[in-house]
Amino acid sequence: MRFGLGPLTIESIAGKQHVDTYEEALEQAEIAERWGFDSVWVDERNFTPGAFNSSASVVGAAVAQRTTYVRVGLMPLAGLVNAIYVAEEVACIDNISNGRVIVACQEPGERVATGWGGDASVDRIRDDLAVMRKAWGPNPFNHHSPYHTIPAEMAAHTVAAGLHSISVQPKPAQLAVPLWMAGTSIAAEVAAAEALPFFGPAHLSLEELRPFYSRREPGPGEIVPLAREVFIARTGEEAHESARPALERLYARLGEPADAGSGSFADLARDRFVIGDPEQCIEQLYRYQHELGVNYVVARLAYHEMHAGETARAIQLFGQAVVPEFRMFGLPDEIRKLA
Amino acid sequence: MGKVDVGVGIWSLQSTKTGPRHFSYLYQELIEDAQYVDELRTISTIWQTEHHFWYDGYCPSLLTVAGGIAAATKHIRIGQSALLFSQHEALRVAHQAAVLDQLSAGRLDLGLALGYRDNEFDGFNIDRRVRRQRFEEGVNVLRRAWADGPVNFEGAQFSVPDVAVTPKPYQADVPIWVAAVGPKPVERAARMGASIILSDALTLDQVRSHIDLYRECAEAAGTSGSGAKMGVLRRGWVAETNEEAFSEALPSLRFLLREQLGGWRYLVDEYGEPVGFDRPSELDAAAAKLVAVHERTIGRPERVVRGIREIASAGADHIIFGTRFDSLPRAKYLRSLELLATEVIPHV
Numbered sequence: 001m002r003f004g005l006g007p008l009t010i011e012s013i014a015g016k017q018h019v020d021t022y023e024e025a026l027e028q029a030e031i032a033e034r035w036g037f038d039s040v041w042v043d044e045r046n047f048t049p050g051a052f053n054s055s056a057s058v059v060g061a062a063v064a065q066r067t068t069y070v071r072v073g074l075m076p077l078a079g080l081v082n083a084i085y086v087a088e089e090v091a092c093i094d095n096i097s098n099g100r101v102i103v104a105c106q107e108p109g110e111r112v113a114t115g116w117g118g119d120a121s122v123d124r125i126r127d128d129l130a131v132m133r134k135a136w137g138p139n140p141f142n143h144h145s146p147y148h149t150i151p152a153e154m155a156a157h158t159v160a161a162g163l164h165s166i167s168v169q170p171k172p173a174q175l176a177v178p179l180w181m182a183g184t185s186i187a188a189e190v191a192a193a194e195a196l197p198f199f200g201p202a203h204l205s206l207e208e209l210r211p212f213y214s215r216r217e218p219g220p221g222e223i224v225p226l227a228r229e230v231f232i233a234r235t236g237e238e239a240h241e242s243a244r245p246a247l248e249r250l251y252a253r254l255g256e257p258a259d260a261g262s263g264s265f266a267d268l269a270r271d272r273f274v275i276g277d278p279e280q281c282i283e284q285l286y287r288y289q290h291e292l293g294v295n296y297v298v299a300r301l302a303y304h305e306m307h308a309g310e311t312a313r314a315i316q317l318f319g320q321a322v323v324p325e326f327r328m329f330g331l332p333d334e335i336r337k338l339a
Numbered sequence: 340m341g342k343v344d345v346g347v348g349i350w351s352l353q354s355t356k357t358g359p360r361h362f363s364y365l366y367q368e369l370i371e372d373a374q375y376v377d378e379l380r381t382i383s384t385i386w387q388t389e390h391h392f393w394y395d396g397y398c399p400s401l402l403t404v405a406g407g408i409a410a411a412t413k414h415i416r417i418g419q420s421a422l423l424f425s426q427h428e429a430l431r432v433a434h435q436a437a438v439l440d441q442l443s444a445g446r447l448d449l450g451l452a453l454g455y456r457d458n459e460f461d462g463f464n465i466d467r468r469v470r471r472q473r474f475e476e477g478v479n480v481l482r483r484a485w486a487d488g489p490v491n492f493e494g495a496q497f498s499v500p501d502v503a504v505t506p507k508p509y510q511a512d513v514p515i516w517v518a519a520v521g522p523k524p525v526e527r528a529a530r531m532g533a534s535i536i537l538s539d540a541l542t543l544d545q546v547r548s549h550i551d552l553y554r555e556c557a558e559a560a561g562t563s564g565s566g567a568k569m570g571v572l573r574r575g576w577v578a579e580t581n582e583e584a585f586s587e588a589l590p591s592l593r594f595l596l597r598e599q600l601g602g603w604r605y606l607v608d609e610y611g612e613p614v615g616f617d618r619p620s621e622l623d624a625a626a627a628k629l630v631a632v633h634e635r636t637i638g639r640p641e642r643v644v645r646g647i648r649e650i651a652s653a654g655a656d657h658i659i660f661g662t663r664f665d666s667l668p669r670a671k672y673l674r675s676l677e678l679l680a681t682e683v684i685p686h687v
Contacts, residue, residue, distance in 0.1 A: 012506060019509050022442045026410055046434060051505035055438040061406035062442055065370055081428045082463055088391070088399040095362040096370070096407045114502045116430065152464040157457035166462040170352070170362040170396035 001289060001326035004073055004298035005032035005315065006041030007227065008063075010053035011253060013304045018051065021304050022059070024311075028302040029063045031312050033070045035319030039102060041073035041227075041298050043182075047114050050253035057089040064097035071100045073298065075182055078105040080118030083128035083148065084168060087135035091172045099173035104199045104225075105129065107183035107190075119147070122189050129179065129194060135168035136177055142166070180225060188212040195219075202227040202300060203256040206271040206291065213292040223296050226288055229273040230299035232318050236276040242314075243275045246305035274299070278321035285326065343651045345684050347376055347676060348386030348659045349420050349572070352398040357594070362396055368669065369404070370411045375673060377412035379680035384416040384448055386572075386659050389423050390603075391459045402435040409443035416446045420536050420572060420659055421518035423454035425470035426463050429477035429497050433484035433504055440508035447510070450536055451478070452518035456603060471527075472496050478515065478531060485513060516570060521611065525549050529556030532565030539572040539661060540606055542632050543653055546571055550654035570657035571650050574664075575636035577643050577678035578671075584638045587671055591664035592633060597626040636660070640682035647687050 008025045012018045029040040042059045045052040053059055060074045072093060076086045094101040105128070108120050118124075127147045134141040142165045143150040151166050181191040182199040191198035192215045200209045209226070218224050231243035244265055251268065269275060274284045288294040301318060302311050324331055350372070352365045376382045385408065390397035398404060401419045408417050417439070424432065440447040453470045454460065460467040476494040483490045484504035492499045517528035520538040528535045535553060537546050550569050557563040574595070576588035600606050606614045606625040614621045636646035647658055662675050 018506055019441050019444045023444075044434075046505070047502040048505050051507075053438060054434040054505060055402075055406075057400070057403040058406035058435050058438045058442060061403050062410035065407040065410040081431055084391075084463065085400075085428070085431065089403040092366070092398065092400045092404050093407075095366040096404070098363040098367070114500060116500050116502055117428075149464045151458075151461040152466075154461060154466055156466060156468055157461040159457035160461040163458065163461070166392045166458070167394070169391075169393060169399065170354070173361075173363045 001285075001294075002038040002223075002296045003318075003323050003326075004039035004041050004071075004296070005029065005037050005301055006073065006298055007043035007075055007300070008041065008053065008059070008302060009250070009300075009304065010059065011048070011304060012051035016304065024304060024308050025053075025059070025302070026062055026066045027308065028311060028315065029070070030066050031315045032319075033067045035316050036323055037070055037315075037319060038296075039071035039073045039298070040067065041075065041104075043075035043106065044077060046077070048253070052253075057086075057093065060101075061093050061096055064093050064100065067097075069100075071102050072097050073102045073104060075104045075106050077108040078128045079108045079120050079124045083131035084135060084150070086128070087132040087168055090132070090177060091136065091168070091170050094172035094174055094177060095170060097173075101172070101174070102178040102180065103132075104180035104182040107181075107186040109183070120186060122186055122193070123147075125181075125186065125190050126193060129190070132179075136172050138171065140165035140167040178223075180223070182227075184212070188215055192216045197223045197225055199225045199298075200227065200292075202229045203251070203254070204272070206287065209292060213294075218293065224293050225296040225298060226292065226294040227298045228288070228300065229275075230281065230297075230301050230318065231273075231275045231303070232278060232281050232301070232314050232322065234277060234317070236280050239275050239277060242306060242310060243273070243303075246303035247273060249305055250303060278317065281318070281322050282325045285322070289326075341656055343647065343655070343687050344383040344568075344657045345381070345647065345679070345687065346384030346386050346416070346418060346657065346659045347382050347679070348418075348661050348663065349388040350385070350398070350663055351388045351390075352404075353393075353395040355395045365396075366404070366407070370407055372673075373408045373412050373415065376676060376680070377415040379677065380414060381680045381684040382415065382676070383657075384418045384659075386418045386420040386450070388420055390456070391423070391426065392462050402432070402439050405439050405447070406442060409439060409446065416448050417443060418448035418516065419450035421450040421452035421516070423459065424451040424477055425473040426454045426459055426465060427477075429473075429480035430484065430490070430499055430504070432477070433481050436481070436513060437485060437504065437506055437508040440510055440513055441506055443509075445509040447508070448514050448516060450516040450518060453524065455605070469496060471523075475527065478533075481515070514568070516568070519549065520607070522549065522552055525553050526556045528567070529553045529562060530560045532557065532560075532562035532567055534568040534570060534657075536570040536572055536659065537655075539574055539633070540600070540629060541571075542628075543649065546650065546655065547653040554654075568657045569655045570659060571655040572659040572661055573636045573646075573650060574633040574661040575643060575646070575679070576662055576664075577638070577640055577675045577683055579639060579678075581638040581642060585634075587667065588637050588664060589630065589634070591667055592637070593626060593630055595664055596629050597622060601626070640678055640686070643679070643683045644686045647683065651687070
């Protein structure tokens with residue numbers, strides 16, 4: 001199993017300057033790299049009352065600069081603008097990071113809900129993916145679909161006359177940028193149609209995730225990723241005491257799941273949040289591995305409601321006490337107990 | 340002559356025919372350059388430049404790359420000279436600029452231009468003929484997006500519903516700069532109360548008349564109190580002696596002006612018509628004329644101080660010292676930057 005940190009939320013928190021939250025997020029990325037994580041993830045949300053980070057690209061480039069080894073997980077919203085913009089930004093970040101980018105396109109639910117631009121349909125998102133892949137490929141390309149006309153070959157553009165293709169530059173450092181699809185039913189459908197890893201969101205429970213993960217048998221060695229709310233401390237009580245207020249307020253701000261506010265925290269957390277001491281976290285994560293076939297967990301761990309030191313300790317403890325259990329096949333019990 | 344700020348530029352991240360590089364090398368070099376100038380402290384701003392679909396990889400995504408610069412630096416302001424705004428979605432730029440401004444703790448100087456290459460508009464399926472309208476509507480979208488409350492904008496080019504953009508920028512008023520070659524964008528910037536960046540294709544007399552034009556228009560539009568900056572892009576190079584500076588920089592400058600600007604049809608003749616490779620003798624003449632303009636900020640520190648003062652006396656209060664020439668050894672341009680920061684700027 002592999003592990004990532006995030007997706008970083010970087011929202012506005014009462015009592016904290018927003019600018020400090022951005023710096024805190026970059027420090028969390030550095031801490032995750034120090035404690036052996038495989039990746040750090042940045043998503044984007046727009047028009048949110050909590051002022052969540054709204055540009056995966058801008059913060060992704062910053063994470064790429066602050067880290068050296070971890071992969072940089074970018075979660076751009078798909079289906080909203082000409083996909084060339086996203087392709088160009090990803091290529092730049094891939095070069096800043098020297099080839100460490102993974103892209104998990106998100107279905108654009110919230111933005112479409114606001115009535116601004118775009119199209120959240122399966123066809124539109126698949127078309128965006130096609131444009132991005134062509135843009136990252138080595139050859140010039142053209143693309144004509146209901147969603148993209150590349151190049152337009154407008155009569156008014158006399159200097160461009162006769163050019164039937166364009167070449168998006170620069171090219172990414174990687175030969176092929178790893179692509180995943182993040183979201184719920186639309187993302188699962190796109191993932192199945194494109195044979196891409198489906199990246200389930202943190203707010204869905206194990207039962208809710210099951211149908212999305214059973215759509216397709218992953219190929220040999222294929223990544224099966226999942227995002228989870230995770231918080232860890234030396235004791236289960238301590239972990240719950242810290243995580244509960246942070247998660248309750250985060251989910252109130254996110255408005256996800258829709259019934260988040262109606263039940264008790266225990267109901268919300270059950271089969272959804274991974275909270276506890278190392279043993280409890282390991283046990284819960286094994287369930288996702290066994291029942292959904294997950295082999296790549298992106299653990300949030302970083303909650304801006306908490307003191308930055310508390311988050312740093314949790315990232316370290318997760319790296320030392322949970323990750324080895326899943327990564328170090330054959331770890332002798334005597335060494336395992338040292339954690 | 341009031342206070343003059345000096346920024347440096349313009350980072351394009353090209354892997355050119357004469358200086359081919361792996362792009363990761365170029366992006367790493369940009370980050371290191373940014374850290375270097377950040378530590379020099381007298382240099383106010385690092386400026387980036389944008390093009391799309393250009394054969395040598397010219398950087399297309401300035402605000403994204405600026406995220407990397409912001410994370411690598413603490414003091415220096417980060418500007419675009421310029422982001423080709425008419426080729427972008429204004430609301431996406433609003434989001435990215437706001438995030439960048441937060442990430443950098445208020446160090447964004449957002450420089451915008453119309454864009455002019457047909458190939459770029461064609462690639463984005465945007466009619467070049469609406470670029471002015473897209474620009475003006477787009478600036479409205481930016482300003483509404485960063486103000487309190489919903490955007491709610493209905494235009495011919497952009498339509499943004501009743502949504503509030505979040506997060507807001509760190510700066511209460513993100514400076515907007517408008518890049519200009521001809522008088523039209525100068526007038527546009529003056530009406531908006533925006534700062535201007537005058538092109539490196541302009542002579543000193545043209546700079547003076549553009550700045551005068553700006554002031555007249557700003558007066559007429561009632562925006563003269565906006566605190567707008569009058570910026571000028573000048574190619575420049577500093578070495579210990581004039582001879583050293585000329586021999587290092589002039590061949591690269593000639594190449595840049597003739598081969599690259601010619602290829603872009605960026606240079607214009609006296610009638611405002613683009614001069615490209617199809618008109619080689621006019622291209623040579625246009626390039627030679629510009630070499631004479633930029634030579635005045637190439638030389639030993641004392642000469643460059645005089646050159647910068649000359650531009651400032653035309654009314655400029657921000658000089659973008661364009662010291663990034665293709666295929667010059669990095670140690671040399673870092674030395675040029677150091678001399679600029681320590682021997683030129685303190686004496687301007």
